[in-house]
Amino acid sequence: MTSFLSSNITLLVFRIILAIVFIFAGMEKAANPADFSEAVANYRVISLFLQNIVAIVIPWVEVVSGILLLYGKFLKENSTIISVLLIAFNILVLQAMLRGLDIDCGCFGTIDAQIVGFRKLLENFALLAMGISIFRFSKSETND
Amino acid sequence: MNKQFLLNIVYILLGSALLGISYNVISPNGIPLFAEKTQLIKTGLDDFITSPNNSEENTAREIDLKTAFEIHQKGLAKFVDGRDEWEYGEGRIAGAINIPDYNFEDHIDKYNSMDKSLNYIVYCGGEDCDISIRLAKKMKELGFTNVYVFSGGWDQWFAANFPVDND
CATH class of the missing domain: 3.40.250.10 (Rhodanese-like domain)
Incomplete structure (x- = not known):
């Protein structure tokens, strides 16, 4: 298992999948900040004051990390950012499920009206596993 | 975790924030940076x-x-x-x-x-x-x-x- 996860091909595939998902998801949300701001508000965890700035910045963190991951730049840093985001997303989804909110997850902007639920949790966990593998097995580029 | 690693993360986050805020200024779909309650x-x-x-x-x-x-x-x-x-x-x-x-x-x-x-x-x-x-x-x-x-x-x-x- 370890040799599979640490092989260059596997890590490359993981990088490409994560990069595409995050670039795509980020761009969709960045294009319509007002919609995303409302999706953020629906989770009911962020104050009104911070809701817009979060909706403006988070999609671009996703896009930038995705692009850097695709080009193989700062792999450990970007896989950390993406993994932390995925953990945060899952906490948000889980709390929404526990509170019984059947809200659109807002994950890919307005193009998919996916409701928060177990499927979303599993998808995020799968992506998280890829992110952690990239962090664990890719070489540090800190000194480049 | 070394210092450079954390610094790089900070740079990436700051760069992204700057891009996001700049794009929001020029985009026709831009929204106010900080939401304010509607005056009634x-x-x-x-x-x-x-x-x-x-x-x-x-x-x-x-x-x-x-x-x-x-x-x-x-x-x-x-x-x-x-x-x-x-x-x-x-x-x-x-x-x-x-x-x-x-x-x-x-x-x-x-x-x-x-x-x-x-x-x-x-x-x-x-x-x-x-x-x-x-x-x-x-x-x-x-x-x-x-x-x-x-x-x-x-x-x-x-x-x-x-x-x-x-x-």
């Missing part, structure tokens, strides 16, 4: 009684705690809790009905069949939430004519020890 027209009890219909106005009118309490005591309006079912179940203004804002569109038919000419007072958690304002807007768009926002919401009502219900 304040209404007292006399206005409320004499001319409750505000369907011609773009925003809902607002009432304060004292007016909300008087309206509640006199039974002049239905109170509408715009929060989710969970918060509504935990505690609500006595007699309030629940119209959760987050899935309003899913239950349009139900809301459409309500009496739209009655007086409705919409509220949410308190001063810091804008759910009530959003919900009031949606109700007005649906044809409700006498919709008001009690912006002090559940927090003020509960703190004042006014009548409440819970499940």
Whole structure:
């Protein structure tokens, strides 16, 4: 298992999948900040004051990390950012499920009206596993 | 974790934030950096009684705690809790009905069949939430004519020890 996860091909595939998902998801949300701001508000965890700035910045963190991951730049840093985001997303989804909110997850902007639920949790966990593998097995580029 | 690693993360995050904020400035879809609560027209009890219909106005009118309490005591309006079912179940203004804002569109038919000419007072958690304002807007768009926002919401009502219900 370890040799599979640490092989260059596997890590490359993981990088490409994560990069595409995050670039795509980020761009969709960045294009319509007002919609995303409302999706953020629906989770009911962020104050009104911070809701817009979060909706403006988070999609671009996703896009930038995705692009850097695709080009193989700062792999450990970007896989950390993406993994932390995925953990945060899952906490948000889980709390929404526990509170019984059947809200659109807002994950890919307005193009998919996916409701928060177990499927979303599993998808995020799968992506998280890829992110952690990239962090664990890719070489540090800190000194480049 | 070395220092350079953390610094790189900070640089990536700052760069992304800068890109996001810059794009937001030039984008036609840009939004204010910090959301502000919509300013509403304040209404007292006399206005409320004499001319409750505000369907011609773009925003809902607002009432304060004292007016909300008087309206509640006199039974002049239905109170509408715009929060989710969970918060509504935990505690609500006595007699309030629940119209959760987050899935309003899913239950349009139900809301459409309500009496739209009655007086409705919409509220949410308190001063810091804008759910009530959003919900009031949606109700007005649906044809409700006498919709008001009690912006002090559940927090003020509960703190004042006014009548409440819970499940």
